[in-house]
Amino acid sequence: MFHFLTDPVDQKRYLQTLDASLRPGGIAIIATFDLAGPERCSNLPVERYSPQTLAAQIDHLMPDLFDVIHAVHHAHHTPLGNTQTFQISVFRKKGTKSMKNFKVFGPGCAHCATTETMVKEAAAKLGVDVTVEKVTDAKSIAMAGVMSTPGIAVDGKLVHAGGLPDAAKLEGWLQA
Numbered sequence: 001m002f003h004f005l006t007d008p009v010d011q012k013r014y015l016q017t018l019d020a021s022l023r024p025g026g027i028a029i030i031a032t033f034d035l036a037g038p039e040r041c042s043n044l045p046v047e048r049y050s051p052q053t054l055a056a057q058i059d060h061l062m063p064d065l066f067d068v069i070h071a072v073h074h075a076h077h078t079p080l081g082n083t084q085t086f087q088i089s090v091f092r093k094k095g096t097k098s099m100k101n102f103k104v105f106g107p108g109c110a111h112c113a114t115t116e117t118m119v120k121e122a123a124a125k126l127g128v129d130v131t132v133e134k135v136t137d138a139k140s141i142a143m144a145g146v147m148s149t150p151g152i153a154v155d156g157k158l159v160h161a162g163g164l165p166d167a168a169k170l171e172g173w174l175q176a
Contacts, residue, residue, distance in 0.1 A: 002054075003032035003046040012061045019065055024095015025129055028066065030054065034073060034087040041084075051089045058091075066091035099129045100174060101156070105141045106149035108134070111164055115150040118170060128174045 005011045018028055033041070033048045040046060049057065051071030058066060070090040075083050102119050106112030116132055123130040135141060144153060148162030154173045 002030050003037075003048065004041070004044060006045050006047050008061060011057070015058060015062045015065065019062065019093070022093045023129055024093055025099040026093045027069075028091045028093065029088065030058075030091065031074075031086050031088040034085045036085045038084060049087060051087050054087065054089055055091075064094055066093055099131065100154060102130055102132045103135050103144070103151075103153040104132060105135045105144055105146040105151035105153070105161075107138070107141075108136050109149070112136075112150040114164060115152065118165065118167070119152070122167065122170050123174055126171060126174050130174070 002011070002014065005014055022028060032054060033046055035048050035050050035053070037048050038046065039048070051068065055066075055068045068089060069092050072088050074086045074088055076086060077083055100123070104112055104116045104119065106115070112134070116134060119130065119132055135144070141149065141151065144151065145158050146161050150160075150164075151158060151162075152160040152165060152173075154176075159173055160169070
């Protein structure tokens with residue numbers, strides 16, 4: 001879609017809408033024709049970008065909105081046998097509070113459910129976006145190194161095992 005926006009005014013309006021719709025730490029994926037892509041699509045002019053030129057254009061129009069976290073090239077083969085090359089860039093919206101990924105390990109007992117609730121309530125209190133995944137499979141729990149439940153991992157690092165977490169520690173994990 002973005003490659004159809006050839007006027008910087010329209011590009012900025014698109015980015016303003018994206019900014020208003022996306023929380024800090026949120027992810028935006030923008031695919032465009034790459035520099036070797038067609039100059040027109042559906043008989044309309046298009047802008048072509050590399051991951052670097054797209055990031056530069058976005059930063060020019062809306063400074064400090066995103067960090068680039070990944071980019072790939074993709075060759076699309078059309079039904080007519082043509083090849084159209086794209087770049088696909090993944091951006092994270094800048095902001096002081098980024099998404100935290102929590103895993104709560106346990107068999108589904110009352111303490112596990114309470115731990116999940118504590119994580120969600122503390123995140124809401126602090127205004128931090130979180131994902132909370134419940135892991136109940138015994139093999140997965142053991143593979144994570146959890147020997148006593150409930151266990152908690154934050155962004156892939158085991159930080160707690162056994163009993164309910166301390167509220168102050170929980171807030172510390174959310175603010176780290």
